Amino acid sequence: MKITNNSVVVMHYAVSDSEGTLIDSSYDHKPMSTIQGTGYLIPGLEEQLLGHQAGEKFEVAVSADKAYGDRHDDYVQTVPKELLQGVEDLAVGTQLRATTDDGEQTVIVIDVTDEEVTVDGNHPLAGLDLRFDVEILEVREATPEELAHGHIHSDGESCCGSDDGDEAQPASETKSDCCGGGSCGSIH
CATH class of the missing domain: 2.40.10.330 (Thrombin, subunit H)
Structure with a gap:
């Protein structure tokens, strides 16, 4: 399956500045999980994920204006x-x-x-052009519940704690109080 908007993407990444200095990496930790197209990732990286699929490794260059913006x-x-x-x-x-x-x-x-x-008040990476090394581990369709809540749920877990995902959500539940404040075991 290729990455499209509303796909769940599980990936490893390493991000460096334009000089090659490593800033952050998931390779020694849990991979990142996100729903494509929700704005969780910086725009330049999110745009470059489209069309890729599980098993692919690639580099992405992201200019400051498509990352954390210019410094002010x-x-x-x-x-x-x-x-x-x-x-x-x-x-x-x-x-x-x-x-x-x-x-x-x-x-x-x-x-x-x-x-x-x-x-x-600038983001610490404002004004920097970035380079990402990306490895796509998994691509799947997001569940209706994940799309409604805007984040990934752990395998078989629903926001109400049921393991079958079929338990009805209270009508009053919002993204902010989902899973006790948005923590479903996924990386936010």
């Missing part, structure tokens, strides 16, 4: 340290949730002095 200097801000009173382990690399004009977002502490803290 205005996403870096220095604030008085007193604004972050009560934050434990305030050190370079600490991730914080910040309220911005665009809502909640994750920022990373990039500098700490006695008086100020500098945070960066």
Whole structure:
């Protein structure tokens, strides 16, 4: 079966920057499972998976604009340290949730002095062209329940915990409370 939108794709990947420096890899861990076309993956990688099938190994080059976007200097801000009173382990690399004009977002502490803290709201990979080594392990049709919930369920598992997948879902269940908050044993 070839990868199309709404296919479940199980794959290993290794991602490097344009200089060949390894950033992340699934090869020493569980493979990644995703539903193609849901936007879980960066656009450039998701587009390049279409048409591939289980057993294939290939490389994908993804430009920054199809990955995590360009870096924005205005996403870096220095604030008085007193604004972050009560934050434990305030050190370079600490991730914080910040309220911005665009809502909640994750920022990373990039500098700490006695008086100020500098945070960066850019994704750590923003502005980088990326290269992926991909190995497709499995391709299958997503179940109606997986499509409704937007994520993969473990073999034979339904969101309500039944092993046969036939148990009816409560009408009030949403993606956010599915499986106790979206954890069906799949990688999110």
